[in-house]
Structures are given as structure tokens and as C-alpha cells.
Amino acid sequence: MGKSWLKRQSLLGYAFIGPNMLGVLLFFVLPAVYSFYLMFTDYTFMNPEIHFVGLDNIRRMLGDDLFYTALRNTVVFLLSVPVSIMLAFLVAAALNKSVYWKKTLRALYFMPYITSGVAVAFVWMLLFQPADGPINGFLRAIGISHPPGWLSTTESSMFAIDIIWIWFMLGYNMIIYLAALQEIPEELVEAARIDGAKPWQIIRSVVWPLVSPTTFLLLITGLIMSIKTFGIIQAITQGGPGSSTTVLSLFIYQNAFRYYEMGYASAISWAMFAIILLFTVLQWIGQKRWVHY
């Protein structure tokens, strides 16, 4: 009796996850396995001939200047993640308590996250216009005669994208932090206050360590999400000017869907996978030092 109930339960369990597993298998596992195979071929889309070329694609990647440019741009892009997390923590700490218009401000900070990426892209392109955009207009008004060219120079474009991305991620990071801050027992903060801790000391030594698991979560998910980001950069710069905003994901897209070089694009994709994996493993090892559960 008991056994058949158990059996029924586990069958039901499989039935529940079945559709999802089928989807994952069809649209994720199989393509991933296939791309692993393609990595070792010279497959170009529309060309029916596939040859096995061994490690040629990987060799080509390692000798490709653009690959290193993309790698460097990706690193600069990822700098936005910790910055956004720090800012989000400060904003969340401020919005957690005595501030007027608390709820309105929370909603406002969250707005970018639920706005269409393309709309965001176009608004920022207007804001960043070097000659007659509002940002440089403001900078000139306060006495800076040579404001940066933002998206229009190869030196500053990646940082301009960083600023957009920080602003975009802020709301999401803030909401998660707000939830974590609600979980902090009031007694701990109160005890610190009775012991004479100043507000910034409380934040630094009590609140920050207590939300460290959240920081860790945001760091891992943020890095993974950012390294895969494609849409917003494609909408704003398409990787330019020059190749100054070509990040890895864009580089893969260009090779796969602009030049149809699927084999080469697969190789870069797996390189990107290896990088994400390495990042995540390093963080798991590193977290023991600073994450307090």
C-alpha cells in the first residue's frame, strides 16, 4: 500500500518536471552538445559541407586580436557589477527607513529594470550625445570645457555602457537588498547603537556582514547575467565605435549570425562558458572568507 503510494508520488513528481525537462533537453542540452561538436568543425550556416578540423577554431581564436579585445571589453563591462551592487546596498540602506516618499522612491529605482531595453538604449543615446546632449550640456554649464565623448569615442564608450548597465541593474539589486535588510533582527542594530556605534559603523560592521549572503548571490548572478548581456549593447553601439564595445557575447553573435561561422562561434561560446565556470568556482572558494551565513 505504502509502496504504491510512494510510487504514485514519484511518478507524479516526474510528470510535474517532465514537460520542463523535455524543454530543457530539446532547447538546451541538445544544442549545447551539438555546439560542442561544431566547435571542432568548419561548419558555416548555409554551407552543407562540414569538415572536422580538430583544434583549428581554438587556435584561430587564440590568434585573433579581436578575441582579446572582446575579452578586455568584457572585463571592463563586468566592473559595473560590483559597483552596481555597492550603490544598490547604499540606496537600499537609505530607503529601508526614515526617508520621505520611501515607497515612491523604491518604485522609481526599480523602473529601469522593468523598462524595455531598446527604449532604455535610445534614451541613453540621446542623453549621451556629445555635442548637444543634456549630460554634456550640464557638464559644460558647470565649467568643464571638454566633457567626455561618452559613446562616441573608442576610449570612453565601454565606460558609458557601464554607466547605463549600473543604472539598469540598480533597481533589481536594491529590491533584493531591501528584502535582506528586513530580515536583520532589530536587536542587533539596537545593541550596537546602545554600545555607542555611529550609523556608518552600524552599517559597516553589523548590517554589511549580515547581508553578505545576499551580496554573494547578487555577485554570482550579476556576473553571469552581465557576461551574457547582448541586447542592450547591440541596440546602442553594435560593438562600435571601432571594436571598442564588442564584448564576448556580441563577438559570438557577429561570428554566428552575421558571418555564419558557426564552428568558430561555438568555440568562442565554449570559451565563454569556461570563463563563467572559472569565475563561479573562484567565487565559491573565495566566499568562505567574507560570506557569513
Next chain:
Amino acid sequence: MRGQSMGQTATGMKKRWGAAVSGLLLASLLGGCVGMGGNQQATGASGEAGEKAEGPVKLTMWGGVPPENGPQQVVDDWNAEHPDIQVEYVRYVNDDDGNLKLDTALSTGQNVDLFVNYAMSNLDKRTKSGVALDMAEFADYDIDKMIGEEAASWKIGDKYYGLPTTRNSTFVALNADALEKAGLPIPQEWTWDEAREYARKLKESGFRYGLVQHMASFSDPLDSAMVADGYTKQDGTSNMDDPLVGKWLETLNAMMKEDASTPPLGEQLTSKMPVENLFLGGDAAMLNIGSWLLRSSNNQKDFPRDFKIAFAPVPRLMENADDYTTSGGVGDMISINAKSAHKEEAWQFLKWYADGGMMPMAPGGRIPASSAADRDEALKQMLGDQAATYDQASLEYVMFGSGIPTFTRELSQEMVDMRAQEYEKYFLGSQTVEQATANMVKQHNAWLKKSK
């Protein structure tokens, strides 16, 4: 007790709901698979069915022009005359995503009977994959004779894999009123140095920019130089450090920075500058563009203007006018899908289209290339009720009379992009002319070696 039983019922309900939902999901997924399979079978079978059945033959044509700008009128005209062959027009956007969509449709055997190629690099891929039919199959149409010798630039391995249908023109559109005021004649041939002088004077006369350039035309002068001097040197290595390349880079750079008579490239790219609006709105006096300008300049409702437009050929880099070639020639290369079940019908439609059926496309700037089509009628249609707002003599000159030989860009997309990256870095000041050309040569050589 009561509460417990309630709870049990509730979980029971949940379970049943869960099972129902997951069942539904599963069914829909399976349904999707079955549907896909069914569809494929249907497409596969449609050929045979079409030959046997009495109903009209259905053709699908994929093109990049929005239906309302002519193509819908064209297929409506055909369908009214030919009840037995019905054509449907599907629009794809002629960019990376759109071409990918068409290529996916072609390689997965979806219903595409005819498709329009806008670039040699696209046609080349489609030919290699065997989806573009060799036109030699049809003996009743002499492409070289009907379309003219310019058609040959679309040949791949001495064969036509489609029929070029339009006469493409690139030109510099001029604000005729402004030129007259500044005492500048409408040029019939000119160099970039002269164009720079024009731009400077026109800027001084009060325009924000003397010259703006459409990004599709921007790098044409480079190809023009390469067609004259060769993309590669005699020894097979890259010729991208040809003096004319440096000449182009330096002239434009001076126009951007010293004269401020043309927008800095960084600004133009990142603001996605709408150059047609700048020109038609009177902010820029000259515009380097092609016949697709007519789509906007004929539309006075959205682009009101109070000046006449005149036309000049694109300026040349080399001193000697005899070495000059310009982008253009014939375009809108329409191929028949080699796997189509109705090649013969598709061919009938294509001939009719090229020999004048495409006339409703003229207001969008698409003049038929075939000698069977009525050129004057096409010009009349193209200008419509706006004819008085153009300097027609100069328009006819740049379209038909200049006698400048034309080319179709054959450089691969990768190299076009590579070149663009290097000149962008130069115009944005992060490398010198020497570095830019050296980088182009280096990467072009690597490419030449790889594709050997």
C-alpha cells in the same frame, strides 16, 4: 477534524490541478512537435499536390521593400491578370536578422519560391548552399542583352544565379537653391578635394553641415579606389594601404575636424544620425546617398522642404576621371529557389516583373533595369507629382548619362566590417592614418591566407 479534511481536499484539488496543467503542457508540447512534423510533410508534399491539383499555383516571394512601397501593388497587378498563378509577397528586413530569417527559411525548405538579394555576399552564400537556381536553365531570356553589360558584376563563376532587376544609382543630392546662392555650379564630375571646398563654402553660407553621408554609401569611395587599383597587389597581398585609401581618410578627417563641414563619425554613428532628415529639413546642403532617397524626398508630408534637389555623381579620389568607377549598376538581384516546386511559374513571374511589372516600385526609387521596360514612364512614375521639385536634367545625368562605369561590392562582409572598425578608430582619433592602413593590411592578409 473538519479543518483537516478541508486541507486534504485542498491538496487533492491542487494535485489534480497540477496534473491537469502538466498534462496540458505536455500535450501542447507534443502537439507542437507533431504540428511541426506535419507541417514539414505538408511542405514536402505541396509540390506534387500542386502539379496534380487543379487549383491555382501559389508562389511566395521574399523581398526587403515594405509592401506598401510598391511590392503589394506589383503582386496585386500580377494576380489580377493571372488567376492560375497567385503570388504572395513576404517582407524581410534587409539586415543581419532579416537575412538570417530568409536563409533559415531557405535552408529548412519552407515555402520560398523567389527571393531578392541586395548584396553580393548574401547571394554568394545562397549560391554555395545550392538554393539559388542557375538561370542557364531558362534559354528564353538573354540577361546580358536585356539588362545590359552591368549585369555581369553579379555573375558568380561566370553564371547568373538570379536576375538583376533595378538600376541602382548612388549620387550626391544637392540643395540646388543653396548652390545657386553660393554661386556654385552643379558638378558633372568632381574630386573629393572639390567636394570638400563645396562643403566648406556651403557651411559658411549658413548650413549646419555642408555634407552629410548615408552610412550605406560612406565607404563606397574606398571600393571605388580598390576597383581601380585592385584589392590585392600583384603578389597577392592586401592593397588596403593604397595611397587613395590614405587620401580618403585624411580628406574626410579634415572635413570633420578642421572644416567642421561634415559630422564627426563618432557622433554620427552613436546618435544614429538621420541624414535624410538633415538634408531634407535644410540643415545639410549636400547628401551622399542613393536612389532610395526618393522614398523620403517624394514624401512632402513627413519631409516638407522648400528647395529644389539637384544631383551630382559621387566625387572621385583619383585625379584621372577615366579611372573612376562608382557604386551602383544594377541591383535587386532576384533568384528562384532551386528547390521550388514551381520554377517555371516563378520564371514567368520574374520575367514579367523585370520587364515592367515592377513599375509600381518606381516611386520608391527603383527604376527597371530591363531594356524592355519604359524608362521615361518609370522616371515619370518615380517623380510623380513632385517632378517640379527636382532638377531633372541632373537627375537623368547621374542615373543614365554620366557614363561612369559602375561596380558591385564583392568584398566579404567580414572585411567590410574590419575596414570599418579601423577607419572608425582613425576618425575617432585613437590611431593614425599609417596605423589604420597597416592594421587593415595585416588583417586583410590574414583573411586572404585563411580563405585560400
